[in-house]
Amino acid sequence: MCGMTTSRHSARFILAAVVAIGIAARVAGAAPEEATQPGFAWKDGAEVYAKVCAFCHDTAVGPTLRGRGLDPTYIQLIVRHGNRAMPAFRASEIDDQSLEKLAEYVSKAEANK
Template identity: 70%
Template sequence: MIAAVISVESFVGAAGAAPKETPESGFVWKDGAEVYAKVCAFCHEANVGPTIRGRGLDPTYITFIVRHGNRAMPAFRTAEIDDESLAKVAEYVSKAAGNR
């Protein structure tokens, strides 16, 4: 769906029909806990991925692993999780209590 929107925007921009406006911001996650619950928990709460909460992992390390992947952990591009949301979830995971 995102690819279709980008394709349409590229076509419209190339045709010169689109006004030069700043695009409205898209969806914004409420906080790192929401990002974790909706994205990370699918694996890290289902014993597919390792437990990551409660380990005191450095936010920089978390960001690196999310962007580059590690073993079975896929790399997430900025199209899948933007830098601001990644910073929110990295901060949340680094300070969160362990899994229940």
């Protein structure tokens, strides 16, 4: 009797473990798909600025960017390669085309109000 109970318990434990591993594997398998997001694209330069750059550059963590007429090529260079406390952003985060639009936007936008 006792032996039966024990084996039923361990069978249930093994089943639970297998289910847990299965869920973990499914979550791990889904992650890279979400990271690359084939259909994802930034709407325009203003959106990238608002959602990525403003976090530091509108909060005095980084220097003011807008209203300074910064060279778009310089902006692109800094964004791709970073500079001291300024983090670098890869093409998987901000694609080339969006970076071009972002640099154009930042260069021409009015100063922070």
